[in-house]
Amino acid sequence: MKTDVVVIGGGLTGTACAWFLAREGAEVTLLEASDLNTQASGTNAGSIHLQIPHPEFVNLGADWARAYAPSLRLLRASLDMWQALPDELGEDLDVKLAGGLVVATTDAQMRQIEQKSLIERSVGVETDILGRDDLRRIAPYLAPNAIGAGYCAQEGKANPLRATPALARAARAAGAVIRTHSPVTGLQARDGGYTVMTPDGPIHARRVVNAAGARAADIAAMLGLSVDLQGFALQVTVTQAMTPFIPHLVYSAAGKLSVKQAGNGTCLIGGGWAARSRADGSLCVNPANLSGNLATAARVIPALAGVQTVRTWTAVVNGTSDWRPIIGEAPGHRGFFLALFPWMGFTAGPMTARLVADMVLGRPPRLSLEGISALSDG
Numbered sequence: 001m002k003t004d005v006v007v008i009g010g011g012l013t014g015t016a017c018a019w020f021l022a023r024e025g026a027e028v029t030l031l032e033a034s035d036l037n038t039q040a041s042g043t044n045a046g047s048i049h050l051q052i053p054h055p056e057f058v059n060l061g062a063d064w065a066r067a068y069a070p071s072l073r074l075l076r077a078s079l080d081m082w083q084a085l086p087d088e089l090g091e092d093l094d095v096k097l098a099g100g101l102v103v104a105t106t107d108a109q110m111r112q113i114e115q116k117s118l119i120e121r122s123v124g125v126e127t128d129i130l131g132r133d134d135l136r137r138i139a140p141y142l143a144p145n146a147i148g149a150g151y152c153a154q155e156g157k158a159n160p161l162r163a164t165p166a167l168a169r170a171a172r173a174a175g176a177v178i179r180t181h182s183p184v185t186g187l188q189a190r191d192g193g194y195t196v197m198t199p200d201g202p203i204h205a206r207r208v209v210n211a212a213g214a215r216a217a218d219i220a221a222m223l224g225l226s227v228d229l230q231g232f233a234l235q236v237t238v239t240q241a242m243t244p245f246i247p248h249l250v251y252s253a254a255g256k257l258s259v260k261q262a263g264n265g266t267c268l269i270g271g272g273w274a275a276r277s278r279a280d281g282s283l284c285v286n287p288a289n290l291s292g293n294l295a296t297a298a299r300v301i302p303a304l305a306g307v308q309t310v311r312t313w314t315a316v317v318n319g320t321s322d323w324r325p326i327i328g329e330a331p332g333h334r335g336f337f338l339a340l341f342p343w344m345g346f347t348a349g350p351m352t353a354r355l356v357a358d359m360v361l362g363r364p365p366r367l368s369l370e371g372i373s374a375l376s377d378g
């Protein structure tokens with residue numbers, strides 16, 4: 001079989017990329033090893049992020065934050081896309097951007113938030129510094145010991161169970177072929193393109209997009225290409241439904257936390273707490289991290305202390321050690337494109353896919369990747 005473009009991976013990035021390509025007339029086949037949306041894109045916490053993550057700012061430092069900050073431009077452009085997607089797709093994706101708060105309880109944490117906001121401002125992202133009274137006015141549900149917060153008005157949430165299936169429907173409607181249970185088992189450069197091996201036989205494509213998430217390094221290795229990206233096991237907890245009382249995406253300046261209340265009233269509690277990997281590679285909940293995560297949440301939002309949790313699940317995120325995205329044509333592998341935004345690829349997925357589609361179609365990406373993609377470092 002022959003096609004113009006093969007997209008590997010049926011998560012948000014791959015389905016969005018297939019849609020953008022197909023609606024501009026490219027002949028696209030998307031190959032997904034399992035079912036669509038079964039990995040990170042369908043199992044994440046649904047936060048739409050923009051701020052530099054506070055725990056990493058504290059742990060990795062200001063120099064790291066300055067090197068990472070250009071990526072906020074991509075996140076902000078993706079946020080604009082999230083706002084437009086429901087209308088474009090004609091589907092409700094539960095997109096609500098009511099703002100994100102990094103909540104501080106000490107003066108030292110407030111200083112860190114202020115330092116971080118200066119770096120964010122240097123790339124055009126405004127984070128307001130709220131004092132105790134302003135914070136209490138907009139977020140009365142926070143613990144009384146909250147003394148202030150960094151507030152980024154554009155942050156929020158969307159529904160991971162809805163986004164990728166909607167993008168896949170749009171891709172199919174635009175003419176993309178989507179094959180599930182079709183793992184890519186090999187990849188060879190041939191005749192100015194690539195032969196993509198699958199259990200149903202080889203497919204020859206002029207161009208290939210690697211949107212395989214946490215397994216993207218395995219795909220790249222099929223061409224002898226080393227990509228510094230790994231999978232990291234995380235866990236997220238969902239509570240019983242409650243009357244809506246948390247409009248914001250809430251983080252803590254004291255440690256890892258993200259809390260948001262979904263449209264159905266349940267609260268999603270996460271923020272990057274690790275799950276446990278068994279020797280056979282399967283995942284299970286790490287009980288110590290579960291109790292640490294819930295305790296952190298209850299310290300910031302006391303009403304969560306008495307709430308029933310319904311489920312904690314585990315999933316693997318695509319991560320890079322420096323948090324830099326890897327987006328673009330792989331050096332020395334003409335026609336082979338990497339579409340990899342680590343850690344926050346749900347937020348970044350639409351724009352990552354858009355930029356890669358631009359390049360596959362032979363255009364410069366509509367947002368310069370200089371200083372953003374690790375590939376732009378040369």
Ligand SMILES: Cc1cc2nc3c(=O)[nH]c(=O)nc-3n(C[C@H](O)[C@H](O)[C@H](O)COP(=O)(O)OP(=O)(O)OC[C@H]3O[C@@H](n4cnc5c(N)ncnc54)[C@H](O)[C@@H]3O)c2cc1C
Nearest residue numbers: 009011012013033041044045046047184213344345346347
């Ligand atoms: C628990 C958790 C919470 C998270 N929370 C957030 C959040 O709140 N906000 C945020 O922005 N980000 C969050 N993330 C990160 C985000 O979910 C991911 O970065 C993003 O979904 C990656 O999307 P993707 O399409 O690139 O990859 P994926 O969704 O992982 O899709 C890749 C696909 O490639 C397929 N594949 C792999 N190998 C092959 C092969 N050989 N052949 C064919 N197909 C293959 C996989 O089966 C998979 O379906 C979270 C991640 C996790 C795990």
